[in-house]
Each structure stands twice: as structure tokens, then as C-alpha cells.
């Protein structure tokens with residue numbers, strides 16, 4: 001019975017009711033409707049492969065069933081299995097372990113596939129391949145990297161390397177309702193502006209490059225000062241174009257050659273130390289295309 005676990009089929013009472021509620025929800029019309037495209041895709045492409053993967057598991061389940069059946073009327077003292085195992089019990093444990101490993105293998109394979117598919121969910125690789133094919137990036141194409149530009153903007157919004165600007169008033173100035181005398185040092189916490197829900201919405205903390213799909217003015221609801229990763233005015237970052245162009249070239253060349261996933265060892269820990277940076281680096285796993 002160990003292999004059957006404590007699932008819905010064997011659960012009782014309150015535990016059963018809880019599991020049943022979850023299962024009802026999972027198999028409810030709406031949830032099921034959302035699964036249909038995946039079901040269709042899996043029937044079209046993966047059916048044969050899945051059958052092969054699954055066959056091994058069903059063979060082992062059959063073996064386990066016959067062991068259970070063979071032993072179901074045998075009387076054993078409670079706890080004796082811990083001290084002494086019959087050959088059937090040893091065989092049963094082995095089969096159970098194999099089933100578990102097989103299932104885990106299938107799950108891991110699916111997870112890996114899902115991550116690889118998700119990796120280009122914004123269509124950036126498609127965009128790169130359409131513009132450059134396998135050739136090196138060229139200036140005309142770089143200017144047309146629309147989704148990549150959106151992704152870079154969104155990354156800079158959430159993790160601006162420079163989190164504040166500073167200015168000193170050369171003379172008395174009026175800032176809205178505020179009159180600031182001459183020689184005052186002002187700190188402008190630009191990072192705080194990137195989280196204003198009235199501008200960015202309730203999902204301001206989420207990574208959503210599509211918010212930049214219709215340009216900066218639309219994304220900031222005409223408050224261009226809400227997005228200042230490179231500063232503003234005459235002292236705006238002089239390397240602005242250099243930095244974004246280099247990033248686009250590097251990303252394009254990676255996407256032309258590799259798919260990549262975040263390493264399971266990566267720990268998300270942005271650290272502000274002069275600039276914002278990943279405290280422990282960003283470990284990715286590259287797969288050649």
C-alpha cells in the first residue's frame with residue numbers, strides 16, 4: 001500500500017474532503033478548458049514517446065500488483081518487516097524505487113522542456129533570427145529589436161544599477177509647490193519612482209516587459225521622470241546608447257547560439273553596492289542550439 005500513498009483514492013474523512021476539494025477544482029470545467037491546448041499538443045507530438053515512457057511504469061505497477069496480490073493473505077507480525085524482509089518485500093521495495101525514479105525522470109524532463117519553451121516566451125530569439133539569421137548583428141537590425149528593448153527597459157526599471165541621482169541648485173528654483181534656495185544638495189531617489197502603483201499599476205513589482213510595448217510615454221502614463229535608469233537632462237548618462245547597444249549585441253549573439261536556463265543554484269539577491277548588482281552573480285546553464 002506504500003506506493004499508493006496517502007492520496008485521494010485512499011484518504012478518509014476530513015483529509016479526503018480536503019483533497020477532494022482540490023481535485024474538484026483541478027478538474028473543474030474552466031481548469032479543464034485551459035488544459036485542452038496542452039492535451040491537443042501532447043496527442044499530436046508526444047503521444048508515442050509518452051506511451052513508451054509510461055509503458056515501463058505500467059509494467060512495474062503490474063509487477064507490484066502481483067506481489068501485493070500474492071502476499072495479501074499472508075500473515076506477518078506487525079513491525080517484523082523492519083527486522084526481516086521476505087524476498088517479495090525486497091523485490092517490492094526495489095520496484096517501488098524504480099517507479100519513483102521513473103516518474104521523477106519524466107517530471108524533470110517536462111520541467112526542463114517547459115523552462116526552455118518559457119525562456120523565449122517573449123519571442124526575442126524569433127525576433128533576433130528574423131533580423132539577423134545566423135549573421136552578426138548589424139546597426140539597422142539592432143534598432144529594430146523591439147521586444148529585446150522592452151526586456152532591457154523592464155530589467156532596468158526593476159533593477160536600476162543607479163538608484164538615485166543628485167543635483168545641486170545653482171540658484172533658487174521652484175520645484176512644483178516647493179521653492180528650493182541656492183546651494184542645496186538634492187537627492188532624487190529614482191528607484192522609488194519605478195514602483196509607484198498609480199503609474200505602473202498594482203503589478204509594478206512584476207517583470208512585465210509588455211508594459212513598454214507602446215513606448216516610454218505610454219508606459220509611464222506621460223510621466224517620463226518615473227523611468228530614469230540613465231538619468232535625465234544635460235547630465236544624462238553619456239554611455240546610454242553604448243550600454244544598450246552592447247547589451248543588445250551580446251544578447252542577440254547568445255540567443256543565436258544557445259538556449260539558456262537559470263541554474264537551480266542561483267539565489268536572487270540584488271545588492272546595492274555603489275551600483276545594484278546580483279550579490280552572488282547570475283549562474284545560467286547554456287544549451288547549444
Ligand code: HEM
Pocket residue numbers: 160161162165166228229230231232233234235236237238239240242243
Ligand atoms: C546599464 C548601464 C548604465 C547605466 C544604468 C548608467 C546610468 C547612469 C546614470 C543614472 C548617470 C547619472 C545621470 C544623471 O545624473 O542624470 C550616469 C552618468 C554617466 N554615465 Fe552611465 N550608465 C551606464 C553605462 C555607462 C557606460 C557604458 C558609460 C561609458 C561608456 C557611462 C558613462 C557615464 C558618464 C561619463 C556619466 C556622467 C555624465 C555627466 O555627468 O555628464 N555609463 N550613468
